[in-house]
Amino acid sequence: MALKHFLSVSDLSPAQAADMLVLADRIKREPAKYRKALEGQTLAMIFQKKSTRTRVSFEVGMYQLGGHALFLSATDIQIGRGETIADTARTISRYCNGIMARVFGHEILTELAEFASIPVVNALSDLEHPCQTLCDAQTLVEKWSPAGTFDVNVLKGRKLVYVGDGNNMAHSLLDTGAVLGMDVTIVAPKDYEPSPVILARSRQIALQTGAKLAVSNDPIEGVRGADCIYTDVWASMGQEAEQAKRVKDFAGFQVDEAMMQRANPGCLFMHCLPAHRGEEVSAEVCDGPRSIIFDEAENRLHIQKAILVSLMGTR
């Protein structure tokens, strides 16, 4: 079934997720073939939160596909003065061909999708960050496929361990592992585990692919067998007031060289960025030879283009 919106990796069937990665790889290899894919189309980009990678990659991506992107800070448009999400969605649908939104509450996205007559993309909510984790999967497929090839099946039976807060990134990584058949363990301090509702949902999806999904509070044993260790900031956007408490609560959960040594040989290091060196990751690991953080950041561009072409390309 054709995809209408992209709010969650769990919206994708295993086949759709695999197809999205293959399309991203094709666009990356032959960008010129897609130069007119979205000719004359406009993407409205609503931001309630800050962004470097997402904003730049979506805007550049639309330009490279022959279209145009509008940056709309939520404080500058009428949403900031109380105009409803429903009216905003219906109005923007009369001018634009797609909406991407970075929001606090995930329900803002579901409301945009309900009232928009054009596709809506989740560019991060407090609950999920699906564009990021699809790009992470693309990056791992590149790293683990034989040179020159791109075989999505290489994810099967591999293990990604996410160490840190059970936040939007942890949720989307669980969904991504479930849909693509990669094992995912979330290692988080007590009281910072991922949502049990999301875990149950991704475990249900994993029945189709055989992915093993686990949660642990043990940063020593939890990383054993990891082929990739992933982390994210301890205090996400909107949680700045909790920063000092979180630094204390996450003691022992920094990804450092000693932790990398407990994982499988050749274990890769990933981070969605922005990174706080000296907190969730040591500078040595973040900038070391096993870190693939900028390959990841680059792939945001290619996966975003694949998402946009899939949603808007046939219109």
Ligand code: CP
């Ligand atoms: N990883 C990510 O989404 O980065 P930005 O917050 O800079 O967009």
Ligand code: NVA
């Ligand atoms: N968990 C982080 C991800 C940033 C890309 C946040 O929500 O701030």
